[in-house]
């Protein structure tokens with residue numbers, strides 16, 4: 001047996017052991033509807049976009065794969081642990097910072113008006129032709145317009161702000177552009193999604209396309225959608241950004257991972273976001 005074959009065999013065995021681990025062998029998405037504050041109904045399952053032909057028939061929010069109690073926390077903002085942090089983001093929105101003596105609100109005024117729908121379009125190509133995530137836009141305003149320091153990608157300040165901005169798109173459909181200037185980035189993100197990484201030689205698709213609904217160890221695998229992000233993770237007692245989640249998943253394949261904020265992860269974010277077309281932005285998801 002060649003080295004290559006034996007490695008594949010190890011990978012296949014490791015994968016089977018993971019997937020057939022604890023928990024019921026098969027369990028689909030929950031039969032539940034996300035209505036927040038008994039008011040806003042959010043679409044958490046939808047027919048897959050045309051570009052997913054042959055890959056997925058229906059798309060599901062990660063919310064549908066969580067336990068009853070976790071799902072419930074997202075149904076009422078008073079029970080949703082994100083809101084403590086989100087309110088800090090709202091405070092930062094109107095706080096003056098940097099050498100220009102400006103706050104976000106000085107230029108963008110009411111966050112509810114100026115940021116409505118913004119999260120649903122991210123990441124997107126900016127005026128210079130670069131693919132930017134929301135964090136890039138925020139830091140561009142801070143450094144070039146406010147004379148303030150850039151926030152680190154996964155800092156509390158940044159996550160509080162992306163939460164506050166994302167909430168303004170709650171209940172709006174994912175609306176990323178994947179054609180025109182975005183297309184080349186999207187293709188690269190797609191290629192990455194299907195590339196096998198690490199000692200386990202697993203791609204994103206191996207878990208989130210081929211095995212959603214199955215249990216991997218104790219985790220109920222979802223489709224790995226990002227419409228619920230940023231999310232509060234009960235395990236970490238904190239808010240997790242999209243790229244932070246990607247880092248965790250790549251690391252689970254025992255591969256060297258890309259950094260949060262890297263070009264690779266922006267492209268991957270665009271592709272993953274596009275797999276959620278039809279779903280709606282949750283603004284502040286809660287995960288185990």
Ligand code: HEC
Pocket residue numbers: 093102103104105106107108118134137138141142145146161165
């Ligand atoms: C001096 C004015 C100014 C300040 C202060 C400012 N911004 Fe901006 N911001 C802009 C302009 C101008 C744009 C670009 C608008 C465009 O090109 O569509 C922008 C774009 C953005 C975008 C992208 C919006 C979109 O629809 O693509 C986000 C997000 C954003 N700003 C967040 C912030 C945050 C958060 C702060 C405070 C930390 C802030 N901005 C401070 C002027 C400002």
Ligand code: HEC
Pocket residue numbers: 061062063065193202203204205206207208216219220221222223224225226228231245246249250252253268272287
């Ligand atoms: C070995 C299996 C595995 C691989 C490979 C994997 N993930 Fe995950 N991923 C998980 C598990 C387990 C979770 C937590 C449960 C869930 O939501 O599926 C998760 C969660 C996620 C979530 C959070 C979904 C939510 O709604 O909270 C995203 C986004 C995600 N993965 C994206 C990716 C991307 C992108 C890749 C490829 C770089 C990837 N994953 C590779 C196992 C994997």
